[in-house]
Amino acid sequence: MSGIIHFNLFEMNCVGHIQHGLWTHPANNRHRYTDLDYWTDLAKLLERGLFDAVFLADVVGAYDRFRGGPETAIREAVQIPANDPLLVVPAMAAVTRHLGFAVTFSTTYEPPFAHARRMSTLDHLTKGRVAWNVVTSYLRSAARNFGLDDEIEHDRRYEIAEEYLEVLYKLWEGSWEDGAVLRDRDRHVYTDPAKVHPIDHVGKHFRVAGPHLSEPSPQRTPVIYQAGNSERGKEFAARHAEAVFTGAFSLEAVREDIADTRRRAAAYGxxxxxxxxxxxxxxxxxxxxxxxxxxxxxxxxxxxPEGFLAQRGSGIDLAAYDPGELIDDIVARGGDFTERAIRPLAGRGLRVRDVLDSVGRVGQGGPFFVAGTPERVADEIERWADETGATGFNLMQYLSPGTAEDFIELVVPELQRRGRYRTSYEDSTLRERLLGPGVHRLPATHPGAAHRRQP
Structure with a gap:
């Protein structure tokens, strides 16, 4: 296989995102996350480096299961403090022409009508460079922040998400017909009322009358990102996602995840x-x-390591266990284990010391880690792309902006020499960049396209 490999920079509007503890490094600028110049400088750097997008993660609660409360997360700056990811996008868009922006927003706690307008506004302001990373929010503290006693059960969150997207597709794709906006100064008609429609959605979770308040944006529906790893999450991705942040932990597992999602997508037509x-x-x-x-x-x-343990949210302090104890034995005894934490480690023959060594080591936290010269890094990127079927990577930051600077200075030219990295941008929407020229709206086989009004 060959072809251009896509790259996002994986970021978050906070001090400590993925690599915990590194905010203390003297070369790290993460403490400047509240400074608008931090974001505009980063955007200009990524555009010089011909990145596809910056992918902004988010949470709406604190990691409070480790050692019985949020104190470790707060002390170690584990995604707290954290600011809204959507609000930095217009400033970054203003200093760039091509860089895309994938922003995280949850379907679980805030109603869809207002979110539809936010995303349409961003798509207008960026001229079609926006994606939405759809999440359902798994933190117990997030549920309590929005007035609930505890988390909504996992599969029910995805049930809500399905209806949430149905509402949004109706607003984005079906509420305003093509040609509704006339801007006819002579007749004093900006929009033809006959071509703007209420959606009158009445469902199990939402009642939304419409019409959508925003006129159609360049992409109408933003590019849909998704990162669910559960069975229900994979089904959701196969049905809706246009970009998937796969979370498997080995080359073989990534390859199978990709093949599995493609099979499921084909089954949805x-x-x-x-x-x-x-x-x-x-x-x-x-x-x-x-x-x-x-x-x-x-x-x-x-x-x-404490920061990593707090984020994994297991509710237990592994450092308090016998280092030689098997993780399988801890899981077998039961307790409050989340899908994202200890339970996925079962069946691997790992001991407590193995996990503690892993979380305390540079390079943990994802399936792909390489430290080396530009040639070695490019070799590994090509190998993973070709052997898994991955079409791109989310580059993690160790130091900001140092990680991106090193990658752009050293790895990008090597990949360009091999024909695996673009040498310039085409004028396009983000969807066209991923799917091809002219595909600025949802493809006809996507479920959202079914809500378009036919002429």
Whole structure:
């Protein structure tokens, strides 16, 4: 296989995103996340590096299961403090022409009508460079922040998400016909009322009259990102997603996840090639192996295992267990284990010390990690893309902006020499960049397209 490999920079509007403890590194600028210049400078850097997009994660609660409360997360800046990801997009869009923006927003706690207008507004302001990362929010504290006693059960959250997207498709695709906006100054008619329709949605979870308040934006529906790893999440991705952030933890597992999602998408009548897959990628690169080793050692001094344990949200402190105890035995005894934490480690023969060593080591947190020279990094990127079927990667930040700067200076030229990285942007929407010229709206086989009004 060959072809252009897509890249997002995986970011979050906070101090500590994925690599916990590194906010203390003197070369890290993450403490500047409240400074608008931090975001505009980052956007200009990524556009110079010809990135596809910046992918902004988000949470709406604190990690409070570890050691019985949020104190570790608060002390270690584990995604708290965190600001709204949507609000930095217009500023980044104003200083770029091509960079895309994938923003995370939950379907579980806020109603769909207002979110439809937010995303249409962003799609207008960016001239069609916006994606929405659909999440259902798994944190117990998030539920309590929005007035609930506890989390909504997992599959019910996806049931809500299905109806949420149905409402949004009706608003984005069906409420305003093509040609509704006339801007006829002579007749004093901006919009033809006969071509703007209420949606009159009445469902199990939502009642929305409409019409949509925003006129059609360049993409109408933003590019749909999704990152669910459960059975229900995979079905949701196969039905709706145009880009999938796959969370499997080995090359073989990533390959199977991608093949499985494509099979499911085909069963829904979709074109499987209309889904772009982005495994996470952790890259440390330098011109020589000596410099690489020095960077690794330098980063390792700042890594904080407590931050990783708090984010994994297991509700237990592994450091309090016998280092030689098997994870399988801990899981077998039961307790409050989340899908994202300890239970996925069962069946691997791991002991407590293995997990503690892993979370305290640079490079944990995703399936793809490579530290090396530009040639070695490019070799591994090509191998993973070709052997898994991945069409791109989400590049994790260790130091901001140092990680992106190193990648752009050293890896991008090497991939360009191999014909695997673009050498310029085409004028396009984000969807066209992923699916091809002219595909600025949802493909006809996507379920959202069924809500379009036929002339």
């Amino acid at each position: 979709r074109n499987p090639e209309h889904i772009t897959f982005f495994p996470s990628a952790s890259v440390i690169v330098a011109r020589t192996q000596f410099e690489v080793d020095a960077k690794l050692a330098d980063l390792q001094r700042h890594i904080r």
